Amino acid sequence: MSTPSRVSPIAWLVAPAGLFFLLFFLVPFGVMALFSVLSGNPVQRPNVTLTGRHYDRMLGDSLYIESLWSTLKIGAVTTAAALLLGYPLAHWLARMRSRGGHALLLMAVIAPMLTGIVVRTFAWITILSDRGVINATLTGLGLLLAPLPLMYNELGTVIALVHIYVPFMVLTLAGVIGRIDERLEEAAMSLGASPMRAFLEVTLPLSLPGILAGSLLVFALAISAYVTPYLMGGQQVLTLPMLIYQQVAATFNLAFAGALGVVLLAVSLILIVAYNHVLGRVARREDLA
Amino acid sequence: MAARISRRGLLGAVGTATAFGVIGRPQVAQAQAATLKITTWGGKWGEVMKGEVLPAFEKEFKCKVEVDQAFPYLPKLQASAKNAPIYDVLHANSNEQWRAAVDGLVVEKITQNEVPNIKELYPYAVSDKIAGVTIFTSAIGLGYRTDKGLTPPKSWKDLADPKLAGQRGGYQIPVNSLGQSHLMLLGQLYGKGMTDLDAAYKALEQLKPIKLVDFTGQMEKMLLQAEVVMGVIHDSGIYRYEGQNQPIEFAAPAEGVLSLEQVLNVTPGSKVKELAYGYIDYMLRPDVQKKLAEAVWYSPASKSVKLDPKYDAKLYNTPEKVAQLIQIDWKWYNERKDEVDARVARILRG
Numbered sequence: 001m002s003t004p005s006r007v008s009p010i011a012w013l014v015a016p017a018g019l020f021f022l023l024f025f026l027v028p029f030g031v032m033a034l035f036s037v038l039s040g041n042p043v044q045r046p047n048v049t050l051t052g053r054h055y056d057r058m059l060g061d062s063l064y065i066e067s068l069w070s071t072l073k074i075g076a077v078t079t080a081a082a083l084l085l086g087y088p089l090a091h092w093l094a095r096m097r098s099r100g101g102h103a104l105l106l107m108a109v110i111a112p113m114l115t116g117i118v119v120r121t122f123a124w125i126t127i128l129s130d131r132g133v134i135n136a137t138l139t140g141l142g143l144l145l146a147p148l149p150l151m152y153n154e155l156g157t158v159i160a161l162v163h164i165y166v167p168f169m170v171l172t173l174a175g176v177i178g179r180i181d182e183r184l185e186e187a188a189m190s191l192g193a194s195p196m197r198a199f200l201e202v203t204l205p206l207s208l209p210g211i212l213a214g215s216l217l218v219f220a221l222a223i224s225a226y227v228t229p230y231l232m233g234g235q236q237v238l239t240l241p242m243l244i245y246q247q248v249a250a251t252f253n254l255a256f257a258g259a260l261g262v263v264l265l266a267v268s269l270i271l272i273v274a275y276n277h278v279l280g281r282v283a284r285r286e287d288l289a
Numbered sequence: 290m291a292a293r294i295s296r297r298g299l300l301g302a303v304g305t306a307t308a309f310g311v312i313g314r315p316q317v318a319q320a321q322a323a324t325l326k327i328t329t330w331g332g333k334w335g336e337v338m339k340g341e342v343l344p345a346f347e348k349e350f351k352c353k354v355e356v357d358q359a360f361p362y363l364p365k366l367q368a369s370a371k372n373a374p375i376y377d378v379l380h381a382n383s384n385e386q387w388r389a390a391v392d393g394l395v396v397e398k399i400t401q402n403e404v405p406n407i408k409e410l411y412p413y414a415v416s417d418k419i420a421g422v423t424i425f426t427s428a429i430g431l432g433y434r435t436d437k438g439l440t441p442p443k444s445w446k447d448l449a450d451p452k453l454a455g456q457r458g459g460y461q462i463p464v465n466s467l468g469q470s471h472l473m474l475l476g477q478l479y480g481k482g483m484t485d486l487d488a489a490y491k492a493l494e495q496l497k498p499i500k501l502v503d504f505t506g507q508m509e510k511m512l513l514q515a516e517v518v519m520g521v522i523h524d525s526g527i528y529r530y531e532g533q534n535q536p537i538e539f540a541a542p543a544e545g546v547l548s549l550e551q552v553l554n555v556t557p558g559s560k561v562k563e564l565a566y567g568y569i570d571y572m573l574r575p576d577v578q579k580k581l582a583e584a585v586w587y588s589p590a591s592k593s594v595k596l597d598p599k600y601d602a603k604l605y606n607t608p609e610k611v612a613q614l615i616q617i618d619w620k621w622y623n624e625r626k627d628e629v630d631a632r633v634a635r636i637l638r639g
Contacts, residue, residue, distance in 0.1 A: 041367055044392060063631050130455070131516050152500065230461070235501045235637040249361040250464040251626055252388055254368075 029265075036258030054259035064243065064260070068267060071239040074154060075223035078161040082169040082218045083211065085162065090173035090210075091203075095182070109170050117164055121231045124160040125151065128232075152234025160228045165221050169214040176210025177203070208283045216272055223268060240264045323561045324353045325568055327378040328362040332506075333529070337584045346571055352564055361385075366394050366556070374556035377565040383419060383550045384466045387619035390420035395554035403566040406573035406591065411611045413548065414590035418616040421554030424572045425587035426614065427523035428605055429467055429547035432508070434518045436536040445478055445542045448519060449495050457496065458511050458520025461503040462637075463630040468501075470547040470617050471521045472633070478544065484621065486629065494636055501637065512537050523549050525586035528603060541613065546605075548614040551587065 035041075036055070040048045058064045093109065096102045112120060127133045128150040135147035150156055180203060188198040226241040233239075240260055247257035329338050335358055343354045357365070357376065363385050369375040371393065379386065379395055389395045399415075399422050401407045407415060407422060414423035431442045442448065448457055460468030472493060473483045480488020500517050502508050509526045511517040513535060524546075527539040553572065555565040571577060578589040582596060588605035589596070596606060605611055622629070 043368060043370060044394070061631065063634055129514070129516050131514055230503055231507075235497075235499070238634055238638060246463040246630065248364050251630065252363050252367060252392075253627070254364070 032258040032261050034258075035255050036262050038255055041254060054256045055263070057256065058259055058263060063238075064240075067238050067240050067243055068263065070154075070237065071223050071241070071264065072267065072271070074157060074161070074229070074237070074239060075219045077154075077158050078165065078222040079215050079219045081158065081162045082166045083215060086166050086169035086214065087173060087211075089166075090170045091177055093170065093174045094177035094180075109167050112163070113167050117227055118231075120164055121160050121228045124156070124163065125231060128156050128159065151232050153236045154233070156232040156234075157229050157237050160232045161222050161225055164225075164228065165218045168217045168221065172214035172217060173207065173210040176213070177207050180206045205283065208279055212276060212279045215275070219272070220268065223264065322351060322353075323564050324355055325378065325561055325564050326355045326357070326376045327568065328357045328360075328376055328380045330360075330380070331358045332585075334581065334585045337581060341580065342572075342577055346568065350564065350567060350571075352561075354568075363389060363394075367392070370558070371556075372558040373560075374558045376556055377559040377561055378568055379421075379554050379556065381552060382466050383423075383548075383552050383617070384469065384619045384623065386420040386552045386554055388623050389554065391620065391623065394556060395421060396557050399555065399566070399569070404570045404573070406570045409573065409575075409591045409593045411590060411592055411608070413611060413614055413616060414550075416616060418618060419550060419552060420619075421552040422569055422573070423550040423552050423590045424569075424578070425551040425582065425590055426605065427525045427549040427551075427587055428541060428614065429470055429521060429523045429549050430539055430541045432512050432520055432522035432527045432537055432539055434512065434515055434536055435538050437515070437518045439518060441538065442519065442540045443543055445474060445544055447542075448521070449492070453519055455498045455500070456518045457499050458508055458517035458522075459496065459499045459501050460505075460508070460521065461501050462633045463626075464503050465505070467505060467521055467523065467547075467549065469622060469626075469629075470549070472629070473617055473622060474544075474547060474615065483618065486625070486632075490632060490636055493633065497637070499637075524603070528586040531586075531599075545613045545615045548616045550590075550616075 037050050037052065038048045039051045039053075042048050089105075089109070093102065093105050096105060125132065129135070130147040132150070134150060135144065138144040139147060150159075184202050184206070185198045188202050189195065193201065223239075224241055225239075226245055229237050229239050230242055230245075233242075241264075244257045244260045244264075247253045247260065329335060335356075339356065343356065346352075347354055362376065362379060362381060365375050366379060366389065374394070379389060381389070386395065390397065397420075399407070404422060410423070413419075413426070431445070431448060433439055433442060440447075459471065462468035462472055472486075472489050475492040476485035476489035477483045479485075479492040500511060500520075502511060505523060505526050508517070508520050508522050509530075512520060512522070512527075513530075522539070524539045524541075527537055530537060553569045555562055555569070559565050573591050575591060575594045578591045578594045579596060581587060582589045582594065582604065583600050586600070586604065588610075594606065595601075596604060605614060
């Protein structure tokens with residue numbers, strides 16, 4: 001006689017998260033994907049048919065391909081800049097001995113996240129715009145005749161995005177770096193390695209999981225950003241989330257918006273898997289070495 | 290001597306009062322205690338609506354009003370079933386009302402039978418360019434800084450003055466109806482008419498470099514910060530700063546001003562359609578029109594509104610002034626919107 005199979009207690013603990021993921025990610029994504037292959041809105045029109053025309057339209061018009069490229073480029077540059085700025089900060093935060101200093105630095109990293117993205121973006125507008133703090137000061141001092149093009153372009157968009165998303169990088173990296181045993185670096189240095197070499201050959205490889213997680217997080221947030229590119233990019237920046245918003249909120253073409261969303265997700269997943277794969281190989285090589 | 294109240298007399302009095310009530314407001318006689326779901330704007334408009342206008346409506350019509358102020362409304366209406374719409378009354382600008390009408394999400398035509406106060410409206414408010422009933426309009430013209438040595442603009446073409454390069458303001462055309470209206474007007478100014486898109490694209494190219502914003506409130510900020518010294522904007526976006534000593538002014542170009550209509554319409558599947566028509570009729574009452582017009586500097590669509598002198602001097606509330614309003618054929622524009630959006634994106638990015 002077979003004994004009844006028992007459900008693991010871990011499964012019960014994971015079940016709420018799984019249900020949440022199902023209800024608030026898979027189901028909405030499924031609806032979006034379904035809309036993207038329908039000829040109309042099934043809620044309003046009963047006689048909709050399956051069609052691939054929304055994908056044909058996207059792939060057949062260079063505007064959308066250029067927008068996809070622009071989205072990925074802004075995402076990649078933002079991620080790289082956030083990593084370069086965030087790594088030293090995360091290292092400092094992880095290795096700080098003073099509990100008070102650690103708390104203050106942690107608060108400094110988290111504080112911007114307590115303000116909304118729209119407010120932070122408007123703050124950047126007051127700094128980077130043609131009449132903003134930087135240009136007004138330089139023009140007022142007679143150092144400039146015309147304002148520097150600090151916003152209404154990709155530069156302004158990336159600056160604001162990096163500021164908004166760098167805390168995600170720092171917090172992710174600090175957790176990983178904090179778990180690396182400092183004695184490994186000390187051992188490397190006691191064997192003659194310089195501090196820089198000890199960092200490059202010991203700490204940096206061991207923090208690769210944090211770099212991977214932080215980069216994926218920032219990249220995902222940056223390529224899906226809507227408000228900041230809209231406010232900072234002016235006429236020169238057109239990303240896929242902006243086009244998706246236009247289709248939903250102004251053109252009211254949910255099907256085409258769905259197709260753009262599916263393509264953005266598919267391309268992002270491919271890039272993320274490739275990035276994961278490359279970093280994984282690097283980490284394994286370091287392990288063997 | 291104390292009056293005696295007989296049962297028959299009481300019933301008769303109640304019956305008479307009820308009959309008068311029904312005759313007075315036939316549409317809402319059966320809609321008492323119902324819930325009316327509407328959309329409306331936020332900001333000062335929303336404050337007056339929620340603080341004064343809607344409570345008075347609820348009290349008089351013995352109903353509850355549920356308000357959605359989270360724009361955009363049309364995607365939410367699209368996502369709800371036609372026979373159980375998320376709204377009973379859709380308040381939107383004319384371009385969106387046309388899209389809703391084409392999709393069958395709002396009724397095709399509203400007449401005086403449903404909304405008696407329609408007879409008091411200027412013709413533009415229910416013209417063939419409107420899907421629904423216009424309750425107010427703003428005039429889209431040119432806003433400019435008065436402290437930058439500019440000659441006040443007299444023509445729309447003044448926006449193309451080379452001296453304004455990089456300091457003129459417009460809108461993200463795909464998402465803003467002021468930008469869309471201005472694009473069509475460019476066709477009329479520089480080409481054969483509103484539908485001459487090739488001329489409009491060429492004229493748009495000449496306006497570069499131009500600073501673009503996605504909503505009108507942001508254009509106000511750009512003008513106030515002198516980030517833009519002249520830009521396309523509606524009159525209420527400038528007049529609302531009256532008395533605050535701000536160096537900005539509104540100019541109505543000689544070619545006419547574009548009409549930015551606030552339009553109400555009813556959803557065909559509404560379960561409280563009579564109450565919905567009653568709401569539109571209520572919004573057209575002279576006292577309600579005056580209150581809202583003077584709160585946000587919108588021109589009332591009703592001819593029977595007497596505004597205070599300072600509003601009367603500036604708003605479009607006489608037949609002569611109303612004749613200057615240029616209305617857009619949104620049905621025509623919406624049919625070409627995708628093509629226009631793609632073309633405009635290329636022009637402005639390149």
